Amino acid sequence: MIDLVFRDALVVDGSGGEPFRGDVAVDGGVIVAVGRQLDVEAARTISADGLALMPGIIDSHTHFDAQITWDPTLSPSPALGVTTAVIGNCGFTIAPCRPADRELTMKNLTQVEGMSIDALRAGIDWGFESFGEYMAQLRKRGSVANVAAYVGHSSLRTYVMGADAARRAATDAEIAQMQAIVRDAMAHGAVGFASSTSPAHNGAGGLPMPSRLASDAEMAALVGAMAEGGRGVYMLTKGAHTQIAFLESLAAATGRPVMVAALLHNSVAPRAVFDDLDAITAANARGHRLLGQVSCCALTMDFTLASPYPVEGLVSWKPALGKDGAELRAILADPAFRAGVRTELATATTFRLFNGQWGQVHVVETARASNAPLEQRSLADIAAATGRDPLDAMLDLALDEDLATVFTAQLLNSDEAAVARMLNHPHSIVSLSDAGAHLTFFNDAGFGLHLLGHWSRDLGAMSLAEAVRRLTSHPADVLGLERRGRLRAGDAADLLLFDPASVGLAAKRRVHDLPAGAARLTTDALGVHGVWVNGRQVADARGLVAGAPLAGELLTRFAA
Ligand SMILES: [Zn+2]
Numbered sequence: 001m002i003d004l005v006f007r008d009a010l011v012v013d014g015s016g017g018e019p020f021r022g023d024v025a026v027d028g029g030v031i032v033a034v035g036r037q038l039d040v041e042a043a044r045t046i047s048a049d050g051l052a053l054m055p056g057i058i059d060s061h062t063h064f065d066a067q068i069t070w071d072p073t074l075s076p077s078p079a080l081g082v083t084t085a086v087i088g089n090c091g092f093t094i095a096p097c098r099p100a101d102r103e104l105t106m107k108n109l110t111q112v113e114g115m116s117i118d119a120l121r122a123g124i125d126w127g128f129e130s131f132g133e134y135m136a137q138l139r140k141r142g143s144v145a146n147v148a149a150y151v152g153h154s155s156l157r158t159y160v161m162g163a164d165a166a167r168r169a170a171t172d173a174e175i176a177q178m179q180a181i182v183r184d185a186m187a188h189g190a191v192g193f194a195s196s197t198s199p200a201h202n203g204a205g206g207l208p209m210p211s212r213l214a215s216d217a218e219m220a221a222l223v224g225a226m227a228e229g230g231r232g233v234y235m236l237t238k239g240a241h242t243q244i245a246f247l248e249s250l251a252a253a254t255g256r257p258v259m260v261a262a263l264l265h266n267s268v269a270p271r272a273v274f275d276d277l278d279a280i281t282a283a284n285a286r287g288h289r290l291l292g293q294v295s296c297c298a299l300t301m302d303f304t305l306a307s308p309y310p311v312e313g314l315v316s317w318k319p320a321l322g323k324d325g326a327e328l329r330a331i332l333a334d335p336a337f338r339a340g341v342r343t344e345l346a347t348a349t350t351f352r353l354f355n356g357q358w359g360q361v362h363v364v365e366t367a368r369a370s371n372a373p374l375e376q377r378s379l380a381d382i383a384a385a386t387g388r389d390p391l392d393a394m395l396d397l398a399l400d401e402d403l404a405t406v407f408t409a410q411l412l413n414s415d416e417a418a419v420a421r422m423l424n425h426p427h428s429i430v431s432l433s434d435a436g437a438h439l440t441f442f443n444d445a446g447f448g449l450h451l452l453g454h455w456s457r458d459l460g461a462m463s464l465a466e467a468v469r470r471l472t473s474h475p476a477d478v479l480g481l482e483r484r485g486r487l488r489a490g491d492a493a494d495l496l497l498f499d500p501a502s503v504g505l506a507a508k509r510r511v512h513d514l515p516a517g518a519a520r521l522t523t524d525a526l527g528v529h530g531v532w533v534n535g536r537q538v539a540d541a542r543g544l545v546a547g548a549p550l551a552g553e554l555l556t557r558f559a560a
Pocket residue numbers: 061063089090237434
């Protein structure tokens with residue numbers, strides 16, 4: 001008698017091969033057989049009745065590093081079909097961290113990943129200092145989904161250089177110390193090394209996140225240290241100034257794959273992302289493994305002027321970065337500041353999160369009843385109706401409400417023809433959910449269900465088998481996750497049972513369930529019937545099951 005058998009499922013096995021009606025048998029957390037009609041007896045039989053069964057979704061770009069220390073359920077990802085989450089992307093980790101740097105690390109995360117400082121202070125369990133101790137804590141506490149962790153550049157830079165990490169280049173001696181930490185982290189099971197050179201990534205006090213101060217020599221030294229054991233993935237969220245040719249040189253020197261983020265389509269510079277993808281294709285033709293992380297979600301961000309992520313990458317916004325209270329309000333009211341922002345938005349550039357498309361910025365929630373009629377209207381519309389400039393309209397409204405007004409901006413990836421090409425590109429990887437971060441701005445943790453429902457079923461941009469492959473065996477193979485990403489005898493029983501006719505995402509909604517009552521956006525699944533991690537059910541059609549088992553494994557061994 002085995003544990004579990006699924007009968008008469010549409011088996012979409014993750015390989016990209018043709019789906020077929022059949023059975024999948026599970027025992028001891030492992031898939032023991034896949035076939036048309038299995039001759040097995042199981043303690044539990046699930047009649048799938050034509051529902052699709054696929055491997056669980058692998059989310060290669062999350063930021064659960066802090067949340068996992070207070071929320072082992074990794075909400076909301078497992079209920080959205082995710083059975084493996086990779087943390088530490090962009091290098092924004094919380095280990096290693098000296099006790100004296102905890103406050104700085106939390107302030108960095110607050111700024112760069114839009115996490116409430118109150119939630120972080122109340123929530124993070126700091127029972128570690130080194131990366132190895134962090135991993136030991138994760139293993140001891142457990143989690144609902146499997147987790148793999150990058151060692152993060154900004155954290156190890158802060159560990160070695162303290163507050164100087166965000167101010168200057170490292171000395172040779174400091175680079176050598178950082179290399180030692182990378183080697184130690186790899187020995188403790190890091191999946192790779194993650195970093196960022198993106199100007200959108202600012203930390204405490206509006207200073208750049210530490211990794212942005214790294215020289216090319218520092219970057220090369222750390223990627224080299226990662227690769228010494230013959231494994232590991234180098235993940236980088238790159239600024240426009242970081243050339244693909246430099247990243248290719250690192251792939252060539254180390255033989256390790258480079259994951260390049262964040263390749264998003266920008267309608268004001270529609271070629272830019274394809275130029276990067278072309279350069280990545282050329283690198284692969286020369287035998288160097290580069291992949292572009294692309295997103296299947298339109299990047300729409302909710303924000304307030306107290307923390308306006310969409311504009312914080314602007315040079316002209318610098319005076320306001322890291323400021324709050326009366327000081328911030330005075331800057332936002334200053335006509336010279338506003339003139340600077342207007343001038344910059346009117347200047348062409350290759351990449352910018354927000355480009356003055358005021359018709360795509362809407363008022364979501366006003367604080368004063370007298371402003372309520374403005375809700376759901378675009379700033380272009382509001383400005384035109386009052387004969388004002390849209391930037392003035394936005395800032396004046398926010399100042400009138402003590403910066404509590406919630407706006408939403410559709411920023412990137414809204415051109416579906418372009419995004420379909422990116423999703424189907426031979427050297428792209430479908431990723432970039434940013435789950436666990438930007439919780440008040442957006443929530444794309446359900447990206448996998450969106451790929452299955454919106455892109456595959458509704459738009460026909462790719463077959464169901466290909467969409468499933470993109471979410472499962474493809475990331476598993478790139479990351480070296482052994483025995484995951486396929487429905488195959490001997491592999492781990494990470495499973496998602498869903499209805500292809502209805503799979504997708506419900507509308508986003510705001511909940512106040514973070515530590516200290518902080519708010520976040522969340523999304524519910526549509527069409528999900530069950531999620532299993534290592535053979536144990538963690539979610540059903542209503543979401544996470546009550547008392548969901550901590551069935552996830554901390555992944556520390558990876559294929560070369
Ligand atoms: Zn990220």
